[in-house]
Amino acid sequence: MQRRRIIAGLAAAAAAALVLSGCSSGSSAGGSQSKDALTWSMWIAGKEDKAAWQKVADTVKSEDGITLTIQGAPFENYFTKLSTQLSAGSAQCVVSMQSLRAANYTESLLPLDDLAKKDGTDLSAFDSTALDGMKVDGKLYGLPYDTGPIMMFYNRDLFKQAGVAEPQPGWTVDDFEAAGAALKAKGITEYGSTVADLNLESMIYGYNGGRVITAGGKLDASNAKFADGLDWMASLVKKGYATQASSDSSTPGNDFAAGKVAMYTDGPWSLISQKAKVKFDLGVTTLPAGTSGPSTFAAGSGFGVSKQCKYPEQAFKAVQTMTSEKVLTSLAEQGRAFPGRTAAQAAWYSSAGIEGAEPALKAALAKSSPLLGNKQSDQLSQLFTQYALQAVNGQTSGKETMSSIAGQLGTQ
Amino acid sequence: MTTIQDPPAAAAVPAVATAVAAGTATPNRQGGDPGPVGRRTWWGAAFAAPHSIGLVVFTAFPIIASLVVSFMNWPTLGARSFAGIENYARLFADPVFRTVTLNTALFVVLYVPLNLVVSLGLAAWLTPRIAGRHVFRVLFFIPTITPIVANVVVWRMLYQPGGAIDATLQSTVGVHAPNFLADEHWAMLAIVAMSVWQGFGYNMLIFSAALDAVPENQIEASQLDGANAWQTFWAIKFPLISPSVFFATMMTLITSFQVFVQPFVLTKGGPGTATETLVQYIYNTGFQNQQLGLASAGAWVLFVIILGITAVQFLGQKRWVHYE
Numbered sequence: 001m002q003r004r005r006i007i008a009g010l011a012a013a014a015a016a017a018l019v020l021s022g023c024s025s026g027s028s029a030g031g032s033q034s035k036d037a038l039t040w041s042m043w044i045a046g047k048e049d050k051a052a053w054q055k056v057a058d059t060v061k062s063e064d065g066i067t068l069t070i071q072g073a074p075f076e077n078y079f080t081k082l083s084t085q086l087s088a089g090s091a092q093c094v095v096s097m098q099s100l101r102a103a104n105y106t107e108s109l110l111p112l113d114d115l116a117k118k119d120g121t122d123l124s125a126f127d128s129t130a131l132d133g134m135k136v137d138g139k140l141y142g143l144p145y146d147t148g149p150i151m152m153f154y155n156r157d158l159f160k161q162a163g164v165a166e167p168q169p170g171w172t173v174d175d176f177e178a179a180g181a182a183l184k185a186k187g188i189t190e191y192g193s194t195v196a197d198l199n200l201e202s203m204i205y206g207y208n209g210g211r212v213i214t215a216g217g218k219l220d221a222s223n224a225k226f227a228d229g230l231d232w233m234a235s236l237v238k239k240g241y242a243t244q245a246s247s248d249s250s251t252p253g254n255d256f257a258a259g260k261v262a263m264y265t266d267g268p269w270s271l272i273s274q275k276a277k278v279k280f281d282l283g284v285t286t287l288p289a290g291t292s293g294p295s296t297f298a299a300g301s302g303f304g305v306s307k308q309c310k311y312p313e314q315a316f317k318a319v320q321t322m323t324s325e326k327v328l329t330s331l332a333e334q335g336r337a338f339p340g341r342t343a344a345q346a347a348w349y350s351s352a353g354i355e356g357a358e359p360a361l362k363a364a365l366a367k368s369s370p371l372l373g374n375k376q377s378d379q380l381s382q383l384f385t386q387y388a389l390q391a392v393n394g395q396t397s398g399k400e401t402m403s404s405i406a407g408q409l410g411t412q
Numbered sequence: 413m414t415t416i417q418d419p420p421a422a423a424a425v426p427a428v429a430t431a432v433a434a435g436t437a438t439p440n441r442q443g444g445d446p447g448p449v450g451r452r453t454w455w456g457a458a459f460a461a462p463h464s465i466g467l468v469v470f471t472a473f474p475i476i477a478s479l480v481v482s483f484m485n486w487p488t489l490g491a492r493s494f495a496g497i498e499n500y501a502r503l504f505a506d507p508v509f510r511t512v513t514l515n516t517a518l519f520v521v522l523y524v525p526l527n528l529v530v531s532l533g534l535a536a537w538l539t540p541r542i543a544g545r546h547v548f549r550v551l552f553f554i555p556t557i558t559p560i561v562a563n564v565v566v567w568r569m570l571y572q573p574g575g576a577i578d579a580t581l582q583s584t585v586g587v588h589a590p591n592f593l594a595d596e597h598w599a600m601l602a603i604v605a606m607s608v609w610q611g612f613g614y615n616m617l618i619f620s621a622a623l624d625a626v627p628e629n630q631i632e633a634s635q636l637d638g639a640n641a642w643q644t645f646w647a648i649k650f651p652l653i654s655p656s657v658f659f660a661t662m663m664t665l666i667t668s669f670q671v672f673v674q675p676f677v678l679t680k681g682g683p684g685t686a687t688e689t690l691v692q693y694i695y696n697t698g699f700q701n702q703q704l705g706l707a708s709a710g711a712w713v714l715f716v717i718i719l720g721i722t723a724v725q726f727l728g729q730k731r732w733v734h735y736e
């Protein structure tokens with residue numbers, strides 16, 4: 001009958017409309033911004049994280065009258081999601097950015113130097129390492145909110161148990177190896193080996209100044225000193241002072257918390273959470289210093305403005321509030337991040353409550369260089385996990401490993 | 413038809429004739445309705461519409477788009493340009509691509525036979541005579557339905573130095589187990605072992621159901637003829653379940669070529685490139701090196717490989733698959 005045909009046709013049309021509306025609703029999320037309502041992308045690790053960042057957004061609302069909507073993603077997927085949104089043109093206005101990766105996003109982020117000059121922002125109030133981390137080719141792409149040099153976390157109780165003196169900030173590679181031998185004699189493994197890019201590069205930088213990314217941000221994968229550094233780390237594993245490296249970057253931290261190793265490398269961003277997790281007395285010191293004196297790499301995060309933002313001045317105002325002394329001090333008091341503003345750092349020391357943290361951190365900061373990002377940093381990190389693992393575990397020499405890595409970086 | 417039924421049949425014919433006459437008499441009253449058959453096809457199209465539209469939008473269109481992208485130079489952020497077959501040329505000239513293809517082939521060659529043997533063996537063992545076979549079936553199926561990433565994390569804890577395997581060997585035999593995931597000779601075997609544990613339950617369920625469907629009278633007849641269990645299985649049961657075996661082989665081959673989670677989470681493709689598979693290569697190229705054109709080209713090479721293998725399977729099935 002005629003009516004049944006109409007009903008059937010309407011049903012098909014309704015189904016089609018539902019399907020098509022389902023796939024088009026995704027793109028409207030980024031377009032609902034106005035002068036007073038901006039979106040902010042951030043990596044969120046859970047409910048507490050979201051609550052803490054929401055407080056920051058509320059501060060922006062009360063100070064600048066701008067409503068910030070946080071759009072979060074877990075850290076592992078954050079940059080993949082960001083790249084996809086930027087290429088689709090639906091990115092947020094305020095973009096959270098890591099110093100390591102800023103070089104990949106220079107095409108999508110607005111250089112903030114002119115806006116800072118116009119607004120009269122006092123850039124010298126920021127920690128110089130943190131600020132340099134946010135610069136690529138001399139242009140500033142974000143205001144820093146946290147920074148941190150890679151340091152050595154150690155288990156005070158294990159050291160006391162073995163009768164070994166605690167490491168002091170500025171201790172040398174010889175001290176490190178001597179402590180390793182003493183701990184080994186008591187059946188304790190000293191160091192949890194790592195091949196995570198930031199930690200690995202910092203250890204080797206401290207050992208002999210070898211680096212795969214030059215001070216100018218260029219890749220130098222065939223750096224001979226770095227290859228020697230890999231051989232040194234392999235020697236630690238061979239002598240039994242260090243565990244074998246694993247492709248899982250959370251293994252050294254977990255081994256440390258379980259008491260299997262006496263020390264491992266990490267940044268101040270993990271200090272408060274590790275302190276809460278471990279059942280022993282936690283100490284922190286600088287990385288062992290080798291032939292080029294104490295040195296380490298620092299990494300940080302900050303907030304930038306995407307080029308696709310229609311309201312850059314409002315976004316920059318929000319970013320300034322988010323990195324203001326008031327907000328960073330409150331974040332420091334919560335133990336969230338070591339602030340990128342020098343004035344707020346005192347609050348972090350007092351809330352951390354770890355004996356010896358302040359001199360260690362100050363010593364490390366004084367001798368730290370920002371680890372610059374490079375367009376191939378992500379690939380380098382993946383290649384370290386695959387190839388540096390073999391070098392640290394003694395299966396290949398440092399030189400062979402670095403030439404394999406250089407070959408892959410060159411072809412792609 | 414027997415002679416007994418003739419009278420009712422003779423009576424039924426005029427009834428049918430009347431009905432047809434009645435059916436053909438109505439169309440003109442409804443103004444253009446094509447008749448009983450035509451009315452049914454409208455409903456068919458209406459019900460199939462959501463699925464077909466979804467298929468076109470979410471499957472067919474992205475596949476064609478990916479083919480187009482594979483012929484272009486397409487970075488995630490930046491300018492795009494037409495590249496012709498340059499992406500494919502780069503892939504075939506890249507030694508790493510060759511290595512990952514060989515790794516994937518090695519995984520397939522190790523995993524598929526092992527999976528089929530284990531699942532077929534266990535399905536053959538779980539005859540209705542085993543008490544509690546349903547409990548066993550559920551237990552064997554659990555690894556298949558638990559999230560694969562969770563399984564891989566647990567297995568990594570088993571394999572790592574100081575983990576369960578190492579500790580057990582230490583306490584029983586006194587030697588350290590090799591560092592399975594960091595040793596280039598052991599890594600792929602460790603991944604295959606974990607994958608077989610994860611995947612055999614699905615095939616086992618298919619084979620178990622197929623074996624249950626083997627008619628009892630065939631098995632009784634073979635036993636009467638004096639065949640033992642082994643002969644019964646290979647001469648009677650296997651040919652009768654061969655369609656299921658063909659299906660399981662084909663599906664396992666296709667999914668094993670696409671292996672990604674196990675090597676990526678266990679070893680991230682290391683040590684070196686010992687366990688890097690084709691899909692991980694595509695993932696790295698697309699999301700780390702941000703070259704979507706090259707990644708799409710890799711995906712299409714994988715598609716052609718899988719298509720070729722499946723075609724060979726279909727051609728070969730005439731020889732060993734018996735459809736009754």
